[in-house]
Amino acid sequence: VIRLQDVRRIYKVGVERIHALDGIDLDIRKNEYVAVMGPSGSGKSTLMNILGCLDRCTSGTYELNGRNTTRLSSGGLAHVRNTQIGFVFQSFELLPRLNALKNVELSLIYAAGTTWLSRRTRARETLVRVGLTERVKHRPNQLSGGEKQRVAIARALSNNPSILLADEPTGNLDTKTSEGVMKLFDQLHREGQTIIIVTHEEHVARHAERILQMRDGQIISDERTGPN
Amino acid sequence: VIRLQDVRRIYKVGVERIHALDGIDLDIRKNEYVAVMGPSGSGKSTLMNILGCLDRCTSGTYELNGRNTTRLSSGGLAHVRNTQIGFVFQSFELLPRLNALKNVELSLIYAAGTTWLSRRTRARETLVRVGLTERVKHRPNQLSGGEKQRVAIARALSNNPSILLADEPTGNLDTKTSEGVMKLFDQLHREGQTIIIVTHEEHVARHAERILQMRDGQIISDERTGPN
Numbered sequence A, B: 001v002i003r004l005q006d007v008r009r010i011y012k013v014g015v016e017r018i019h020a021l022d023g024i025d026l027d028i029r030k031n032e033y034v035a036v037m038g039p040s041g042s043g044k045s046t047l048m049n050i051l052g053c054l055d056r057c058t059s060g061t062y063e064l065n066g067r068n069t070t071r072l073s074s075g076g077l078a079h080v081r082n083t084q085i086g087f088v089f090q091s092f093e094l095l096p097r098l099n100a101l102k103n104v105e106l107s108l109i110y111a112a113g114t115t116w117l118s119r120r121t122r123a124r125e126t127l128v129r130v131g132l133t134e135r136v137k138h139r140p141n142q143l144s145g146g147e148k149q150r151v152a153i154a155r156a157l158s159n160n161p162s163i164l165l166a167d168e169p170t171g172n173l174d175t176k177t178s179e180g181v182m183k184l185f186d187q188l189h190r191e192g193q194t195i196i197i198v199t200h201e202e203h204v205a206r207h208a209e210r211i212l213q214m215r216d217g218q219i220i221s222d223e224r225t226g227p228n
């Protein structure tokens, strides 16, 4: 469902050129569960931004569901993002003036065949599933770090995306809350979702069936995990 | 050096009252190394904000170095923050228009007896110590999550504060980078600093000599860690 061929992403800072992605070849099949690990600065978030159609590669191609995304307009990319992809950002990216419930509802605007009532119900359900029943009316600055992270997760999940991209989704969560989130991801995987998760925690990566290791903008290893 | 007595912090959201801190009694001695753990939403960041003089308690008292902070004006609190405390925020809080070097230099403005050259040198040194030699001219939106986290750490450390408060300082760091940061904290502890670190990771907490567990705004356990 995902195919990257010789993807590169170069940032310019002054006269410096940074090869954030330095030639990535990657195939991911439908309903695969992949973890991405690697040192700080190795290109994980950059890879996720390209997979999530939030950024374009400098060169190379990205085929998503057989379609060459490199040829889509920014409107076309936005449509793919809103209908097929759920993205949990490393820095959450919640809208500061909306409370948790509204932040999640907003991602449902693009879901076909919804009414404002069904969106509200669906948003509330997802927030309950990440343990935030008591915090739905809080705005982001009235939430703890781990609560914001869970709103970001709820927002990504509520639209039932076929592809879930999660960048360090448990970085601010204690062990017990983090296990709750991983159980939720595991269940979504059983229900058919394709899941790609960036994490620096071994015990989180082991939920996946395949682990990619990145370094300096390249994938240096790609292993099946043993049965759990 | 730190004494909290029956400290409470209540937030109001609409008609709801949230007891983020629900009666905290805590003594921390000079040069102690304390880890704080607990579920998401249990009050850890709220506790850190009060210890760091960024927030006032709703009731109770906070003595810092024998001085009752509850009586200080906001100017007095700012002075304490700038001269005695180094704070690593859970969400980094870097200034978006300044590059990494300038973000760190800014925290040195209050250090007595510095020139712009000594501040620049000191800021650069601290960024090298957290492995960011190559990224000093990048602004926050040109940095990875873990790089931003390390700039926040460098900024907290460069002023040689007597008390270091770090809220999830390794939440976005891979294991190897995280060990580098913990080695740095351990060294600062040997040099005499008092360190209080919030973390959800066991292996990070074990660097400390004492671990507090929080739940629902209270400290429910307070244990010495065994020798490492």
Ligand SMILES: Nc1ncnc2c1ncn2[C@@H]1O[C@H](COP(=O)(O)OP(=O)(O)OP(=O)(O)O)[C@@H](O)[C@H]1O
Pocket (backbone or CB within 6 Å): A135, A138, A141, A142, A143, A144, A145, A146, A147, A172, A173, A174, B011, B012, B013, B018, B020, B038, B039, B040, B041, B042, B043, B044, B045, B046, B047, B090
């Ligand atoms: N400004 C605020 N207004 C209202 N409620 C708040 C505010 N800040 C925090 N809270 C609530 O107070 C509780 C404690 O928050 P705090 O940030 O201290 O938790 P925490 O232990 O640091 O959690 P985490 O591990 O998720 O970072 C949370 O349930 C949160 O929703």
Ligand SMILES: Nc1ncnc2c1ncn2[C@@H]1O[C@H](COP(=O)(O)OP(=O)(O)OP(=O)(O)O)[C@@H](O)[C@H]1O
Pocket (backbone or CB within 6 Å): A011, A012, A013, A018, A020, A038, A039, A040, A041, A042, A043, A044, A045, A046, A047, A090, B135, B138, B141, B142, B143, B144, B145, B146, B147, B172, B173, B174
């Ligand atoms: N907009 C940008 N401009 C310039 N350089 C950038 C930009 N964004 C990222 N970089 C650089 O590209 C490299 C890869 O960044 P990326 O965010 O993908 O790393 P990462 O693997 O997600 O790291 P982390 O684990 O710390 O989150 C980093 O060294 C970073 O400094």
Ligand SMILES: [Mg+2]
Pocket (backbone or CB within 6 Å): A044, A045, A046, A090, A167, B144, B145, B146
């Ligand atoms: Mg990243």
Ligand SMILES: [Mg+2]
Pocket (backbone or CB within 6 Å): A144, A145, A146, B044, B045, B046, B090, B167
């Ligand atoms: Mg917190």
